[in-house]
Amino acid sequence: MLSAAIAYDELAKSRPDVVFQVVALMRSHPEAGQFAERLRGFNSEADRARALFMYMATWADEVAGQRAYEHPKWHYINIPYVPADTWDLSKQAPLDAENILSTLTVNAKLVRDPWAVNADKAIALCWIFHQIGDLHQPLHTVSMITAELPDGDRGGNRIFVRPDPESSPIRLHAFWDDAAGNMDEPHSVMRLARDLELRVQRFELKDLERRPFTDEAAFERWVREESYPLAVRAAYQGGTLAWASSEDRAVVLSSVYLQNAKELAVARVVLSGYRLADVLSTLRPYRSTYRWSTYPRFTPVAGTSKMSEGQGFGTRTPEEALLRARIKEFWRAVGAHDAAKRYELTTPTVRERVTLDEFRRTWSWQDRPEFPVQKITADLTKICSCVQLRLLRCAVVVDLTVETPGEPPKHERTAQMWEFADGQWYEAYSGAPSGRHCPGEPPFSR
Numbered sequence: 001m002l003s004a005a006i007a008y009d010e011l012a013k014s015r016p017d018v019v020f021q022v023v024a025l026m027r028s029h030p031e032a033g034q035f036a037e038r039l040r041g042f043n044s045e046a047d048r049a050r051a052l053f054m055y056m057a058t059w060a061d062e063v064a065g066q067r068a069y070e071h072p073k074w075h076y077i078n079i080p081y082v083p084a085d086t087w088d089l090s091k092q093a094p095l096d097a098e099n100i101l102s103t104l105t106v107n108a109k110l111v112r113d114p115w116a117v118n119a120d121k122a123i124a125l126c127w128i129f130h131q132i133g134d135l136h137q138p139l140h141t142v143s144m145i146t147a148e149l150p151d152g153d154r155g156g157n158r159i160f161v162r163p164d165p166e167s168s169p170i171r172l173h174a175f176w177d178d179a180a181g182n183m184d185e186p187h188s189v190m191r192l193a194r195d196l197e198l199r200v201q202r203f204e205l206k207d208l209e210r211r212p213f214t215d216e217a218a219f220e221r222w223v224r225e226e227s228y229p230l231a232v233r234a235a236y237q238g239g240t241l242a243w244a245s246s247e248d249r250a251v252v253l254s255s256v257y258l259q260n261a262k263e264l265a266v267a268r269v270v271l272s273g274y275r276l277a278d279v280l281s282t283l284r285p286y287r288s289t290y291r292w293s294t295y296p297r298f299t300p301v302a303g304t305s306k307m308s309e310g311q312g313f314g315t316r317t318p319e320e321a322l323l324r325a326r327i328k329e330f331w332r333a334v335g336a337h338d339a340a341k342r343y344e345l346t347t348p349t350v351r352e353r354v355t356l357d358e359f360r361r362t363w364s365w366q367d368r369p370e371f372p373v374q375k376i377t378a379d380l381t382k383i384c385s386c387v388q389l390r391l392l393r394c395a396v397v398v399d400l401t402v403e404t405p406g407e408p409p410k411h412e413r414t415a416q417m418w419e420f421a422d423g424q425w426y427e428a429y430s431g432a433p434s435g436r437h438c439p440g441e442p443p444f445s446r
Contacts, residue, residue, distance in 0.1 A: 001184065003133045004057035005193035006273025007280065008050045010202075013429035014417055015281050016393050017385070022280065023049050025125060026056065028118035042186075046349075051186045053129070058184075060130035073098045074127065075134050076155055078143035079228055083239025100140065101223060104131045105216045111283045125283075132279060136272035137265075138231035139176045141223045148245055156235065159243040160250040163258060169250035172243065176235060179265035193273070194353060198362055200270045207271060213278045222275070227268075234264050323418060324380045326425040327398055335376035335402070347419045347426040375403040381413070392420040393428060 011019050026035060038055055042048040063069040077099035080092050094101075107124040110116050134140045143152030144159075153159050156172030163175060183189050202208060211221045232238060242251040253261075326345065333341035339360045343351065346359070354362075379399045386394040400412045417429040 001054040001057055001186070001189045002180065002193055002269050003136070003273040003276055004053040004129055005050060005189050006197060006270060007276035008053040009193060009197055010274055010277035011280060012046065018280050019049055022125065023052060025118060025122050026052060029122035029126070030119055050190060054186055054189060056126045057129040057133060059126040069123065071103065074100055074103045074131065076140040077101050077223060078152060078154060079141055079224070080152065081142050081144045081232055081236065083144065083146065083236065100131050100135050101220055104128065104135070104219050107131070108216050108279070108283060128279065128283070129276065132276045133269070133272050135219065135223050136227060136268045137176060138227045138235050138268070139173045141227040142231040144236055159245055160247050161243060162250045162252045165252050169247040172235065176261065176265065179261045180269045196266065196270050198354065198358065200267070201362070202274055205271055205274065208274060213275060213282060230264065234260060319420070323394070323425045326418070327380050327396070327416070328378050330427050331376040331378035331398070331400060335374040337373055345427050347428045348421055372404055377401040394418050
């Protein structure tokens with residue numbers, strides 16, 4: 001649930017079109033009625049979409065026992081780990097041919113297939129939500145082989161531990177599954193997701209740069225270069241973890257182990273959330289509703305963003321002029337390190353849940369010596385597309401001229417998402433994954 005909530009928040013900022021496509025596709029799911037029933041308690045469209053993402057992520061666990069949908073081997077891959085062997089086994093073949101990697105690749109290809117039946121694509125998409133989370137959990141990628149367990153421990157499912165002396169014995173696998181927190185109440189998960197997004201932001205996660213999602217081959221890199229080594233090093237402690245193969249001999253885990261496990265599990269969940277957003281952005285190819293030349297003139301009515309058909313944005317409507325001015329104001333504030341002004345220009349949906357002080361702390365890294373005050377001049381280059389969901393959101397490309405004292409001016413290009421609310425434009429996202437050009441389009445020269 002947590003990784004899906006993070007993925008939703010990321011896409012709602014940078015690719016609301018993908019959120020719209022996921023929601024639309026799920027109407028074809030064979031159990032769409034059950035999903036709809038669970039969403040009745042959510043009032044806003046945004047909360048319903050966010051909750052839908054979370055329920056999609058847990059669906060693969062909830063269908064256990066339903067032969068039509070249950071696939072036990074799709075949740076893990078058993079790459080062997082032999083503590084007594086000094087060789088690196090991360091590249092070894094798995095113990096089972098049917099596993100999370102082989103089936104995740106099939107599901108991704110099914111979602112990509114333009115001729116696939118929507119009901120099948122919706123099922124595959126639910127599995128992708130779940131499998132992206134599972135493969136970031138270390139003990140879903142390994143099976144430790146010892147003299148006592150010659151067939152392997154199946155990712156810690158055959159060995160027992162106690163989190164503290166008073167607790168009941170549990171499987172090591174179950175302990176790690178819940179190490180980041182065991183919550184199934186959607187509103188609590190939403191709050192935790194937003195808190196983690198403030199604490200751990202995309203630019204801080206180097207693994208997103210080292211191993212980005214470009215195609216299905218990335219899944220195997222995430223398992224073999226990240227989750228498997230973490231299982232060996234952190235979960236099994238390089239083979240030194242004390243464990244027992246029966247409940248009556250379960251060993252108590254140390255406080256240091258508990259703390260390290262929680263920190264690692266949280267980091268992996270956050271990373272999986274951002275990566276799920278990247279995967280969905282690629283699997284659901286960008287379909288622009290409007291383009292620069294056909295974008296309808298809209299007239300805000302009574303503080304809303306209601307649109308009326310008319311002449312294109314290219315005629316420099318008052319709304320476009322207002323957007324250009326707000327973009328210039330935003331980037332002046334960025335260069336001046338003016339957090340208060342940035343906060344004022346930030347979308348109300350963020351300001352509703354983040355105070356100015358919290359916002360300042362988020363951008364405190366700008367106060368370091370290597371980030372001097374700059375003069376940034378911005379110019380709206382292109383309006384890529386606009387999508388009307390609860391509010392109107394437009395993806396734009398902006399040209400920047402950055403003047404730093406003692407250095408020649410630099411010319412840069414970036415992508416942003418702007419939101420129209422109550423007759424004004426607000427910045428919803430900067431530095432979108434699309435980079436320096438419109439999502440779904442090849443880069444264009446300056």
